[in-house]
Amino acid sequence: MAQPAAPAGKLTRAVDGGVEGPECALVRGYQVGEVADFGEFVRTALPGLLRYGHALTGNPHDAADLVQTVLEKVGSRWTMVQRKTGDPLAYIRRSMANAHISRWRRTRKENLVADIPDAVGPQSPDSFENEPLWQALRELPPRQRAVVVLRYYEGLSEAEIAESLGVSQGTVKSQASKAMGSLRVKLDGHYEGRGEQ
Amino acid sequence: MSFTDDELDQELHRLFEDDRLALPARPDADMAVLAGVKRIRRRRAMLSGVAGASAVAAVLVVGFTLTANQGSDQQPPSGLGPVATSSSSKPTSSTKDSSPPEPPPPTSEAPEPPAEPEQPPPATSTTETRSPGPSARVLGLPLSANTAIGPTGLGSLQLGMTAEAAIETGHLGPDAQPPGAGCQTYSVYGDSGASVAMTSGGLQAITAGPGNRTPEGVGVGSAKQQVVDAYPGLADQGSTASATVPGNTSGMYTFQFDGPDGSVVSVRLALSSSAC
Numbered sequence: 064m065a066q067p068a069a070p071a072g073k074l075t076r077a078v079d080g081g082v083e084g085p086e087c088a089l090v091r092g093y094q095v096g097e098v099a100d101f102g103e104f105v106r107t108a109l110p111g112l113l114r115y116g117h118a119l120t121g122n123p124h125d126a127a128d129l130v131q132t133v134l135e136k137v138g139s140r141w142t143m144v145q146r147k148t149g150d151p152l153a154y155i156r157r158s159m160a161n162a163h164i165s166r167w168r169r170t171r172k173e174n175l176v177a178d179i180p181d182a183v184g185p186q187s188p189d190s191f192e193n194e195p196l197w198q199a200l201r202e203l204p205p206r207q208r209a210v211v212v213l214r215y216y217e218g219l220s221e222a223e224i225a226e227s228l229g230v231s232q233g234t235v236k237s238q239a240s241k242a243m244g245s246l247r248v249k250l251d252g253h254y255e256g257r258g259e260q
Numbered sequence: 261m262s263f264t265d266d267e268l269d270q271e272l273h274r275l276f277e278d279d280r281l282a283l284p285a286r287p288d289a290d291m292a293v294l295a296g297v298k299r300i301r302r303r304r305a306m307l308s309g310v311a312g313a314s315a316v317a318a319v320l321v322v323g324f325t326l327t328a329n330q331g332s333d334q335q336p337p338s339g340l341g342p343v344a345t346s347s348s349s350k351p352t353s354s355t356k357d358s359s360p361p362e363p364p365p366p367t368s369e370a371p372e373p374p375a376e377p378e379q380p381p382p383a384t385s386t387t388e389t390r391s392p393g394p395s396a397r398v399l400g401l402p403l404s405a406n407t408a409i410g411p412t413g414l415g416s417l418q419l420g421m422t423a424e425a426a427i428e429t430g431h432l433g434p435d436a437q438p439p440g441a442g443c444q445t446y447s448v449y450g451d452s453g454a455s456v457a458m459t460s461g462g463l464q465a466i467t468a469g470p471g472n473r474t475p476e477g478v479g480v481g482s483a484k485q486q487v488v489d490a491y492p493g494l495a496d497q498g499s500t501a502s503a504t505v506p507g508n509t510s511g512m513y514t515f516q517f518d519g520p521d522g523s524v525v526s527v528r529l530a531l532s533s534s535a536c
Contacts, residue, residue, distance in 0.1 A: 098297070110282065117282075118276055123283050127283065131293060135296035135297050139297050139301050157451065158451060161453045165454070165467075191280035196271050204518045206481070215269075215272040215276050229471035234481040241523070243265070243268060251263060
């Protein structure tokens with residue numbers, strides 16, 4: 064079952080074995096070109112997006128689900144997204160943050176504690192899942208978590224975060240400060256609980 | 261010991277740079293995505309291309325709109341996962357009919373408008389028969405993220421309107437289908453993060469996105485005290501509270517807080533008679 068991390072090269076190779084040659088692309092025209100272009104984009108962007116989704120959602124299953132949902136939608140309007148956004152990757156990341164926040168609100172209210180469904184398979188029980196900070200992040204409400212991720216993972220400024228999430232800078236500020244407050248409390252609690260200095 | 265701001269900053273940077281954050285993509289993950297793209301386009305083509313033909317009645321409604329799914333905590337297994345589950349056949353099985361993408365021909369500069377796939381809909385199998393209704397040519401119309409929620413709706417999405425009328429606004433996106441039995445949740449088109457719940461009886465409830473505020477100025481992130489001040493008749497149940505809507509006797513606001521004294525994490529406007 065254990066699936067080793069697939070390097071980008073492997074993804075690419077798997078698809079290069081496809082049956083259609085370039086001449087088919089000409090015959091079938093623009094649409095195929097667009098699909099191929101998007102396919103290439105997906106192969107390149109996927110590792111980064113999955114990692115980002117993992118940071119956003121806190122678990123592998125939701126990460127994969129989120130990436131797929133957003134990519135499918137973006138892919139179905141790829142030409143327009145490319146033309147209108149200028150930076151599709153930034154657009155996708157922003158959409159992921161928003162989709163995560165709103166989806167979580169709809170479907171995860173009942174189980175705030177991250178439950179990793181069986182379907183996720185062989186997540187090695189390595190220490191990452193047990194990192195106190197990772198666990199503390201997981202317990203944050205989604206918007207607070209998103210603010211932390213956008214700031215520390217994406218390196219966005221407060222203004223950029225506000226724009227990405229469609230909220231005011233004041234909200235970003237207060238969410239960030241709440242998030243940092245609870246992270247600190249949880250970490251302090253953790254280390255005191257373990258009698259560490 | 262107590263964490264200083266700097267230490268916490270450093271810890272967060274360290275965590276987010278950790279290699280273990282990476283997730284292995286399934287080797288055919290890109291195909292799963294492309295298959296999904298194809299499904300969306302096919303469905304869109306079905307709705308816009310052959311309007312009027314009765315063949316349109318066969319509409320794939322089931323489960324695809326992941327974000328519109330509601331009522332199930334078990335999300336379908338994902339196609340991208342770091343996973344080798346045999347149960348994740350949903351995306352994989354449909355890759356059969358998806359043409360493998362080419363190595364990148366440099367056609368992306370082609371200035372045509374986005375082409376819609378021409379394949380006719382698979383008028384077969386696991387489909388459910390529904391009237392395409394008046395929504396067959398709906399274009400997705402994003403709703404501004406700052407639209408007010410209340411007293412009667414969110415922009416042109418109004419409580420109590422028929423599902424067809426709601427879909428026709430375009431704010432539920434080009435792919436929205438009328439609800440089946442029970443309540444169905446629809447994401448509002450665009451990045452606002454808002455959503456609505458509908459039954460065959462019409463639009464029942466609206467959940468605010470991050471930027472939507474009530475006319476009284478309450479939105480996600482508002483302090484609980486602000487809510488208490490804005491709605492004097494607030495029924496406070498701790499982490500949730502509800503209030504009648506000023507100016508709309510048939511509406512009800514429900515607020516959720518991130519703790520009994522926390523800030524607002526969710527604002528919902530619903531018909532007070534709604535079961536959703």
